[in-house]
Amino acid sequence: DGGITQSPKYLFRKEGQNVTLSCEQNLNHDAMYWYRQDPGQGLRLIYYSQIVNDFQKGDIAEGYSVSREKKESFPLTVTSAQKNPTAFYLCASSPSASGRGDTQYFGPGTRLTVL
């Protein structure tokens, strides 16, 4: 079964702690993305990666970090520098980052709550 998996589904963190959200895809997609979703708002892009070992900041990268050491994996670390990290985090991938027909496919999401 091809798809995108995110783990864990729910995550609780104490203030001041870093936490890493997992995203794995077996679709052989080149590009991967991390979004943040807050109630009543659209998706905001945190980071994206067009190819292994390369990634770019999105609109709200401050307080977050990523790595792309393998094609299938794109973990997101929420650092203690992120002032308001409680949100729903969505990972997506697309076949390529050519800008044409780059349909994105989404994982089930991780809900992060800071206690």
Add this chain to the structure above:
Amino acid sequence: GEDVEQSLFLSVREGDSSVINCTYTDSSSTYLYWYKQEPGAGLQLLTYIFSNMDMKQDQRLTVLLNKKDKHLSLRIADTQTGDSAIYFCAESIRSNYQLIWGAGTKLIIKP
């Protein structure tokens, strides 16, 4: 800059048609997308339309694109309770590799 706008809520009766509207600002859009999000879940791609098309139909779904007015709509025929979700419009533009997202329209089904 680029912007995509949608109304936040739409309420329809079960069995009626739902029409969800979206406006965008960037005329260099290549593809326009509709995604569905059920509570607590990720986004599911519903359909998309290439910018040189006016209409696309897929079973109960009809997408209409008016490039002159930069207006996109999604019509769901015979709306069912399972259609209750948030629907997101997004556009892909030539200048970068990102999608520009609307805020989502919550579709509420009345019995």
